[in-house]
Amino acid sequence: MEWQEVTLRLFKNKISLIGLILVIGFGLIAVFAPWIAPPADPSEPYMVPRAGWGFEPKPPSAEHIFGTAEGQYDIFYGIIWGTRTAFRIGFIIVGISTLIGIAIGTLAGFYGGWFDEIVMRVTDIFMAIPFLIAAIVLTTILGQGLRNVMIALITFGWMNTARLMRSQVLSIKEEEFVMAADALGAGDVRIIFKHVILNTIFPLVIEASMRMGSMVITASTLSFLGIGAPEGYADWGQMISFARNWILGGQGNAIQYWFTVVIPGSAITLFCLSWNLIGDAFRDILDPKLQ
Amino acid sequence: MAENKLIDVNNLKTYFHTEEGTVKAVAGVSFEIYPGETLGVVGESGCGKSVTSLSIMRLIESPPGKIEEGEILFNGKDLTKLSQGQMRKIRGNDISMIFQEPMTSLNPVYTVGDQIMEAILIHKNVNKKQAREEAINMLRKVGIPLPEQRVDEYPHQLSGGMRQRIMIAMALSCDPQLLIADEPTTALDVTIQAQILELMNSLKAQFGMAIMMITHDLGVIAEVSDRVAVMYAGKIVEYTDVKTLYADPKHPYTWGLMHSIPHIEKDLDRLEAIPGNVPNPLDFPDGCKYNTRCPFATDKCRVDEPDIEEVEEGHYSACWHVDKLEAKKSEEKGA
Numbered sequence: 001m002e003w004q005e006v007t008l009r010l011f012k013n014k015i016s017l018i019g020l021i022l023v024i025g026f027g028l029i030a031v032f033a034p035w036i037a038p039p040a041d042p043s044e045p046y047m048v049p050r051a052g053w054g055f056e057p058k059p060p061s062a063e064h065i066f067g068t069a070e071g072q073y074d075i076f077y078g079i080i081w082g083t084r085t086a087f088r089i090g091f092i093i094v095g096i097s098t099l100i101g102i103a104i105g106t107l108a109g110f111y112g113g114w115f116d117e118i119v120m121r122v123t124d125i126f127m128a129i130p131f132l133i134a135a136i137v138l139t140t141i142l143g144q145g146l147r148n149v150m151i152a153l154i155t156f157g158w159m160n161t162a163r164l165m166r167s168q169v170l171s172i173k174e175e176e177f178v179m180a181a182d183a184l185g186a187g188d189v190r191i192i193f194k195h196v197i198l199n200t201i202f203p204l205v206i207e208a209s210m211r212m213g214s215m216v217i218t219a220s221t222l223s224f225l226g227i228g229a230p231e232g233y234a235d236w237g238q239m240i241s242f243a244r245n246w247i248l249g250g251q252g253n254a255i256q257y258w259f260t261v262v263i264p265g266s267a268i269t270l271f272c273l274s275w276n277l278i279g280d281a282f283r284d285i286l287d288p289k290l291q
Numbered sequence: 292m293a294e295n296k297l298i299d300v301n302n303l304k305t306y307f308h309t310e311e312g313t314v315k316a317v318a319g320v321s322f323e324i325y326p327g328e329t330l331g332v333v334g335e336s337g338c339g340k341s342v343t344s345l346s347i348m349r350l351i352e353s354p355p356g357k358i359e360e361g362e363i364l365f366n367g368k369d370l371t372k373l374s375q376g377q378m379r380k381i382r383g384n385d386i387s388m389i390f391q392e393p394m395t396s397l398n399p400v401y402t403v404g405d406q407i408m409e410a411i412l413i414h415k416n417v418n419k420k421q422a423r424e425e426a427i428n429m430l431r432k433v434g435i436p437l438p439e440q441r442v443d444e445y446p447h448q449l450s451g452g453m454r455q456r457i458m459i460a461m462a463l464s465c466d467p468q469l470l471i472a473d474e475p476t477t478a479l480d481v482t483i484q485a486q487i488l489e490l491m492n493s494l495k496a497q498f499g500m501a502i503m504m505i506t507h508d509l510g511v512i513a514e515v516s517d518r519v520a521v522m523y524a525g526k527i528v529e530y531t532d533v534k535t536l537y538a539d540p541k542h543p544y545t546w547g548l549m550h551s552i553p554h555i556e557k558d559l560d561r562l563e564a565i566p567g568n569v570p571n572p573l574d575f576p577d578g579c580k581y582n583t584r585c586p587f588a589t590d591k592c593r594v595d596e597p598d599i600e601e602v603e604e605g606h607y608s609a610c611w612h613v614d615k616l617e618a619k620k621s622e623e624k625g626a
Contacts, residue, residue, distance in 0.1 A: 176395040183348055183390075184383035184410040184461065194409070198400045 009285045016281025022274030030083040037080040046085070046234045048078045057246055057260050067259040069242035073232065075259065079267050081234030086271055089150060089219045090212045097154045098208050101161025102197065108162070109169030110192055120166065127159045135218065139227045146235070149219050149228045157215065164207055168200035175199075202286045209279040213272030220268055236271075239264035296364070297468060297501050298347070299323045303361035305339075305346045308354065314572045316342040318525035319361070321599075324469065329495065329502040331516030331533065333509060333548075335569050339525040340505045344471045347503075348388055349378045365469075384414040387462040391474040393454035397446040403430075403457045404442035407464055414465045429460040432497075434490060452483035459490065463498060470495075471503045476511060488514050509548060513537060521545050524570060524580035527599060531606040541608035543585045543616055579611070587615040 010016050029036065039045035051064060052072040060067040066075035104123070108116040135152045142148035172178065173196060181195050216236075222228040223237025224244075231238070243260035250256035305317040317339045324330045332340045345351050346358055349370060363370040365386065370378070382388075387410075390396045397406060407426040411417060417425070423442070430438035433456040446454055455475060462470055472491065476484040492515055495502055504515055512519055512533065519536045521529040521544065529542040540546045547565040567584040570576055578596050582588040591611055599609040610616070 176390055176392050177398040179350065180388075180390055180396045180458070180461075181398070181409070182350055182382070183388040185379045185381070185413050186383075186409065187379060190409075190413075194401070195398050199398070 006285055010278075010281060013281045013284065015277055016285075019274045019277025019281060022270055023278060026083050026087070026271055026274065029080060030087050033080050033084055037077045039081075046081055047232050048073045048081070048234050050074070050232075057242075057257050060259055066263050069239060069260050070245060071242065073239075073242060075239060075263055078234050078239045079236070079264060082236045082239060082264075082267065083271075085146070085229070085233075085235045086216050086268075089146065090216045090275075093150050093153045093157060093215045093219070094208050094211050097157040097211075098161050098204065100154070101158040102165050102204065104158065105162040105165025106169050106192060106197060109166040110173060110188075110196065116166075120163075123159045123162050126156060129156065131156055132218065132221065135222060136225065136227065139222055144227050144230065146219075146223075146229050146233070149222050152222075153215055153218060157211070160211075161204065161207060164203060165200060168203060169196055172196050172199050202282070206279050206282045206286070209275050209282060213275035217268060217272050236264050236268045240268070295326065296323045297326045297366065299362075299364040300343075300347070301362050301364070303343065303346060303363060304359040305342050305351060305356060306359050307356045312573045315525050315575070316356075316572065317346060320522070320525070320527055321361075322520050322527060322530060324501045324503060326468065326501055327495070327499055328517040329504055329515050331512035331519040332503065332505045332522060333507060333512050333519060334522035335507060337569055337572065338522045340522050341473055343522075344388065344473055344503060344505055347471065348382060348386060349373070349375075380414070383410045383462075383467070384465045385467055386469045386471065387465070387467040388471040388473065389455070389458045389462045389475050391477050393451050393458055393478060396458055397454055399446055402443050402445055403449070407442075407457070407461050410461055410464045425464065426460075429464050430457075432463075432494070433457070433460045435460075451479055452486065455479060455483075455487055456490065459487075459494070463494060463500075466498060467500055469501050469503065471505070473505045474507070475504075477506070477508070484511070491515065509552060521548075524572070524575060526580065526609065527607075528581065528609045529607065530599065535603075535606055539606075541602050541606055541613050541616065542610050543587055543612075544581050546616055546620070547584075579609075587612045587619075 010020065034045065039047075040049045041047065050072045051058075051068050051074060054072050055070060057070055058064065058068045058072070064074050064076060066079065069075050069078070104119055108119040134156045135149075138152035138155060139148050142151060178191060178195050181191050186194075219228060220235070220237030220240065223235050224241045226241065229235035229238045240261065243257070243264070246257035246260050248254065249258075300323065301321050303317055303320045304315070307314040307316055320339070320343055322330065332343065334340050342351065342356075347363055347365075347370065349358075351358065358371050361371070365381070370381070373381070397403065404423060404426050407429055408419070408422040411422040411425050412419070415422075415425075427438045427442050430441055435441050435453065435456055441449075446457070449457065458475075475491070476487050479487060488511060491502065502515070504511070506512060516533045518532045519530070520527045521536070521542065523544050529536065529540065529545045531541075536545065537549070540549055544565075551562060551564050553559055553562055565584055570580060570583060576583050576593070578594045579585070579588070579592040580596070582592040585592065589612065595611070597609045597611050599607050602608045602613050
């Protein structure tokens with residue numbers, strides 16, 4: 001199938017169109033963040049400005065349209081610049097872990113034998129460790145900070161890709177065109193890059209786009225637990241963690257502080273949803289068995 | 292004569308070591324191909340003809356497959372002793388191969404031009420632009436209309452016959468001395484089959500290469516071959532030039548095959564077939580491997596395996612009872 005056709009079908013599918021619009025919307029917000037929410041200090045744009053030192057969150061007003069969180073952090077600013085953080089976290093984690101998974105899965109599937117056996121057992125060991133706990137432990141060991149969160153999530157995030165890639169390579173390498181390339185005198189490197197990897201790429205695209213959302217949620221979880229972004233850093237998980245003391249609302253009014261939870265929560269939910277919609281749409285388009 | 296043999300296969304044995312036991316897919320095969328000729332290799336499915344060709348290309352998957360014995364002399368060089376790296380220089384360049392399934396032998400994600408260029412770029416010292424020119428040239432030679440346009444098309448845009456032409460263009464792009472064609476027309480319908488065979492014959496004359504044509508179709512063999520090797524259960528049972536084979540088969544198996552071809556002028560109620568099945572390769576019978584199906588089989592056939600011997604000049608057969616077959620044939624002629 002050609003790319004034009006894939007793109008066309010992506011636009012025809014209503015659900016994927018919603019996903020696409022959402023992702024493009026988030027992308028625009030990320031790109032135009034300096035204009036939507038001009039930073040007070042251009043050298044440190046990711047630090048959320050504070051409107052005072054009061055403890056209690058303040059509801060949306062003309063000055064702070066999403067209100068302020070605990071410690072008077074501006075929620076609007078945090079959401080806008082947090083979009084950039086979300087994209088950065090998503091692309092780096094998914095990008096690097098997918099590359100690692102592709103490399104490991106391809107080599108294991110293509111060469112097989114004892115190498116495959118060792119590599120896949122190591123993969124099994126990594127998979128046996130509960131993902132969130134492993135990420136928390138590793139981040140704690142490495143120290144607080146987004147960079148360490150990313151390292152931890154990459155370390156424990158490549159196994160599914162590796163398994164998927166291995167199974168794909170196992171079936172592709174039996175194809176006759178691989179034998180034909182062999183019969184033309186093509187070397188292993190050429191066969192792997194030209195004939196094997198490109199034919200396995202669609203399931204990986206689906207898997208990667210599904211993982212975009214879940215990785216951003218996990219990174220937010222770590223920030224919420226206090227081992228992710230440093231305090232005051234524009235990050236959605238961080239914004240929700242400011243709401244921890246106010247989730248139950250005020251006395252006699254359960255939804256008094258709704259904005260502290262609902263706004264950052266919606267941002268994360270929509271972001272994750274949009275990638276999942278795109279992933280689903282890709283699967284529907286590319287999987288001939290579902291057509 | 293010995294010097295100008297292009298390829299000389301001596302006592303080739305390729306076995307597959309599986310969990311159920313050793314499969315002797317090729318159990319001692321010898322033949323030679325001279326420059327510019329076509330050798331037909333014919334036999335039923337599973338008789339070892341494809342494994343023979345893959346052994347020459349050294350494309351047997353190992354494990355489980357292994358060339359156990361024998362030599363494959365190509366221009367005097369023993370291919371079984373080369374490293375994979377040296378072999379890669381020969382594949383596609385000196386010996387190339389076309390496969391049975393044109394539908395799956397092309398990579399779906401590249402244009403046909405890219406795929407023809409691949410072989411050229413691997414083996415010839417040219418840049419991409421020259422390789423593309425060469426690819427267009429090859430497309431023209433294999434009779435593809437509008438080659439400048441077709442070069443940028445993907446395999447799914449082409450029909451089966453066109454794809455087989457592309458495969459031939461890929462295989463011939465480096466001007467090989469030997470082309471191994473593994474059932475190149477089996478997946479095509481009959482009219483396209485005839486076109487492809489005609490194309491291969493004309494390209495053979497044009498490029499001066501030798502062809503090893505592997506097929507189970509006696510009609511294809513008759514159309515293109517100069518000499519024929521008939522294989523049964525991993526061995527060559529009869530080996531001679533094509534006219535003699537059809538006129539005067541000297542092995543009961545070949546004779547049985549000829550008999551099972553329906554003739555247009557004869558009125559037949561039933562097709563005559565060779566009784567029984569090909570023996571299980573894990574459990575070949577003792578003696579001559581054809582003894583379970585042969586009408587002339589005697590106790591000797593069930594104990595001793597005949598070697599392939601020259602029964603007439605240039606006509607080899609592996610049978611103890613060529614005389615019985617001759618008697619049967621003259622009896623039929625009389626009747």
